[in-house]
Amino acid sequence: MPAPESAGSYRAVLRLPSALRAFVPALGGRLAYGLLPLATLFTVQQTTGSYARAGLALAAFGLASITLPLKSRLTDTHGQRRVLPWLALFCAGFLALAALTPWPVPFVALAGLAAPPLGPAMRSTWRSLTDGTELKQRAYALDAVAEETLYLTGPLLAGVGLALAPARWTLLATAALLLLGTLGMVAAAPPTIATTARLFTAGPLRSPGLLRVLAARLFTAGPLRSPGLLRVLAVLLVAGAAISAAYTGMAAEAQAAGHPGAAGLLEAAVATGSVVGGLLWSRRHHTRPRTHHFAGLLALLAAGLLAASAAPDLISLGVVMGVGGLAVAPLYVVAYLAADDLSPPGYGTEAGTWINVAANAGSALGAAVAGVVTDRSGPGLAFLIAGVVVIVAAGWAVVWSWGRPGGEAGLLAE
CATH class of the missing domain: 1.20.1250.20 (MFS general substrate transporter like domains)
Known part of the structure; x- marks a missing residue:
């Protein structure tokens, strides 16, 4: 040891x-x-x-x-x-x-x-x-x-x-x-x-x-042949969409409050939370399956989004989204570790790239949907929908069968 x-x-x-x-x-x-x-x-x-x-x-x-x-x-x-x-x-x-x-x-x-x-x-x-x-x-x-x-x-x-x-x-x-x-x-x-x-x-x-x-x-599917990796990518797709929706909602809230420049400060709060979360996450010795890690981190992100939907002012919005941001960097750490375990030999760099592609695709989707929702019903509903979707993903991470016993399910455990 x-x-x-x-x-x-x-x-x-x-x-x-x-x-x-x-x-x-x-x-x-x-x-x-x-x-x-x-x-x-x-x-x-x-x-x-x-x-x-x-x-x-x-x-x-x-x-x-x-x-x-x-x-x-x-x-x-x-x-x-x-x-x-x-x-x-x-x-x-x-x-x-x-x-x-x-x-x-x-x-x-x-x-x-x-x-x-x-x-x-x-x-x-x-x-x-x-x-x-x-x-x-x-x-x-x-x-x-x-x-x-x-x-x-x-x-x-x-x-x-x-x-x-x-x-x-x-x-x-x-x-x-x-x-x-x-x-x-x-x-x-x-x-x-x-x-x-x-x-x-x-x-x-x-x-x-x-x-x-x-x-x-x-011209082969490479790491995408792994069903477990596809499920990890689905988690990052949802997380990327939720984070992007939050950025859209924060910008709209700042604009509505008459302080559009505060949008940058709100985004900085999420980034700061992410940095702190990554530092805290790495100090722990994790023994639970990574499916549980995904579920817990998604639940934390969802809590921030749901609280943001009812935040009365920009300061409280920055605080609750900073708390939700604690989950962001750890989500990527867990996803990269899972991608390493689930990708075939010789495809490690590509598997990690697909994590980023999934998050970016989710980001584009989240921005588009949040923009439509915000225009029609305000940013509060955009935060609420994003939070509910992330909660559903957290539950899916717990109950879904990630592979046969001893196979990919085992690889998702530390």
Whole structure:
């Protein structure tokens, strides 16, 4: 058994070989994604004079996220060092062209297609570094908390840059940060070459079976063959929809109160709760099945949403949503751990990417539904509906059979 420090200390995680040297540049690269929305929005607007085109550019970049599982599968197949630097180079190059040319929108879209999956790749590195230890949950919690912090501070830093210079300089700095962070991460990380990648390096590239192996690898269901993983994705779909609905509702409440700028503070309350929740979650030694973890965390999120539906003012709304936010980072930690257990060998990075895709899809759905409900009946009903849906999902997580005894049901237990 590891010593108490190695079982429960962030210091023990960062002391793992290559951990700090990979994690620090990875944070820099991932910070670029926090800077990107505002930098892109104002670069395109200042270049074209149109907020409509700026919104189109952001939408194009977001829609390109549908390619993330494919890029993650390529990373699993060939290893980070063969895939991520090229993706980062093309992505940064297209962002630079968006900043320097009078036709930024198509280059932003191309940048989205090439954007490297840095979050899933770093979690793959954590998975490799913590193999044979009890530190994986702590490492994932550290990663989730750091990611929440980056997305909280990224827009603030972008705002500083936009106040000091034209937006294109912030976008160029974002491109440089993405490229340098990616190169630093893959240079320090241990080789993570999937088993199938060896099929490509064992013989000459002219091997007649090469294309067949590549096609079989890229056009198979991969981790989505696991019914248990599909159920985990369903949980994240609901959670993403509920959180997005909450953001829509908070913005509407702030606008109705005559303080639209308070929407950012309300979102910051949720992010702060998420960071605190991730830190607290990682300090516990969890022994219950992960289905129970999902149920409990969803119930906490639902409690915040239901309380928000009756919040009398913005301060109380921020408090109850901050409490609900305590569940956000732990939900992702549990989902990533479950994805590791439920994905076939060699698909770890892709499985983690599907977690993000499910949450993003839920976010889009939640924003759309909450917008309609808010327009017709007010934000209180949007909070109420989101809370009820999450409560139903929590009950489903408890009663649903997650697989045959000893099979995937066992994998969902710690």
